[in-house]
Amino acid sequence: MSSLLKGVNLYLIGMMGVGKTTIGRLLAKELGYGFVDTDNVIAQATGKSINELFTEEGEAGFRKLESDVLSQVCAFTKLTISTGGGIVLRRENWGYLHHGLIVWLDAPVELIYSRLAEDSTRPLLQDADPKGKLRSLLEQRIPLYSQADLHIIEREGETPEEVAKGILEAIPSVLKTQDSD
Ligand SMILES: Nc1ncnc2c1ncn2[C@@H]1O[C@H](COP(=O)(O)OP(=O)(O)O)[C@@H](O)[C@H]1O
Ligand SMILES: O=C(O)C1=C[C@@H](OP(=O)(O)O)[C@@H](O)[C@H](O)C1
Ligand SMILES: [Mg+2]
Known part of the structure; x- marks a missing residue:
C-alpha cells in the first residue's frame, strides 16, 4: 500500500467534524506514512488551544499560523496531513x-452537527445557531473544497475505518501516473 502514492503527501480537507483528524491518522498507518494534523502542530507550537488562539489572535491570526505550518510541512514527503x-x-x-x-472529506450537515453538538473546541461553532453556522460555512466553502482531487462522501453509520478504506480504494482512480514497475 505504501507504494500507492510513491511518497506523495495526502492532504485531507473538509468541514470541521467530518473526521479529518481521526481518519488521517488511520490512513497514515495504512500507508506507512507520518501523520500531521495542522491544528495539533499549531497548538503544540504555541502552547495554546485553538479556542485560546481565536480569542487572543482572532481568526486572522490563527489563519496566519495555519499557513505557516502548511508551508513547513509541505517540504516533507510520505505524510498524511x-x-x-x-x-x-x-x-x-x-x-x-x-x-x-x-x-475532500464530505458529510451531511446533520451528521456533522450530531458529532459536534456537545463539543466546545470549535470556536466558529460557539454561535446561537451552530447548525445554521455550519450550513453557511459549508455553502461558502463548497467552491473551494471542490478544487480537491478526490471527493469522498461519508454515509451515516460508516466507521472511520470504513471511510479510510474507501479513500484508499479511490486513490488509484485519480493518480496522474500509473505505476509501471
Ligand atoms: N466515521 C465516524 N463515525 C463516527 N464518529 C466519527 C467518525 N469520524 C469522526 N468521528 C468523530 O467525530 C468527531 C470529529 O472528528 P475529527 O476527526 O476531530 O474531525 P475533524 O478533524 O474533521 O474536525 C470526533 O469526536 C470523532 O471521534
Ligand atoms: O473550519 C474551520 O474554520 C476550523 C476548523 C477546525 O479544525 P477541524 O476542521 O479539524 O475541526 C479548526 O482549525 C478551527 O476551529 C477552524
Ligand atoms: Mg481536525
Missing part, C-alpha cells in the same frame, strides 16, 4: 496543498 476546515480560505494555501493529493 489533516488540515483544519478553513485552510481552503487562503489562496496561498492552495499552492502548498497542490504539492500533494487532496481529498
Whole structure:
C-alpha cells in the first residue's frame, strides 16, 4: 500500500467534524506514512488551544499560523496531513496543498452537527445557531473544497475505518501516473 502514492503527501480537507483528524491518522498507518494534523502542530507550537488562539489572535491570526505550518510541512514527503476546515480560505494555501493529493472529506450537515453538538473546541461553532453556522460555512466553502482531487462522501453509520478504506480504494482512480514497475 505504501507504494500507492510513491511518497506523495495526502492532504485531507473538509468541514470541521467530518473526521479529518481521526481518519488521517488511520490512513497514515495504512500507508506507512507520518501523520500531521495542522491544528495539533499549531497548538503544540504555541502552547495554546485553538479556542485560546481565536480569542487572543482572532481568526486572522490563527489563519496566519495555519499557513505557516502548511508551508513547513509541505517540504516533507510520505505524510498524511489533516488540515483544519478553513485552510481552503487562503489562496496561498492552495499552492502548498497542490504539492500533494487532496481529498475532500464530505458529510451531511446533520451528521456533522450530531458529532459536534456537545463539543466546545470549535470556536466558529460557539454561535446561537451552530447548525445554521455550519450550513453557511459549508455553502461558502463548497467552491473551494471542490478544487480537491478526490471527493469522498461519508454515509451515516460508516466507521472511520470504513471511510479510510474507501479513500484508499479511490486513490488509484485519480493518480496522474500509473505505476509501471
Ligand atoms: N466515521 C465516524 N463515525 C463516527 N464518529 C466519527 C467518525 N469520524 C469522526 N468521528 C468523530 O467525530 C468527531 C470529529 O472528528 P475529527 O476527526 O476531530 O474531525 P475533524 O478533524 O474533521 O474536525 C470526533 O469526536 C470523532 O471521534
Ligand atoms: O473550519 C474551520 O474554520 C476550523 C476548523 C477546525 O479544525 P477541524 O476542521 O479539524 O475541526 C479548526 O482549525 C478551527 O476551529 C477552524
Ligand atoms: Mg481536525
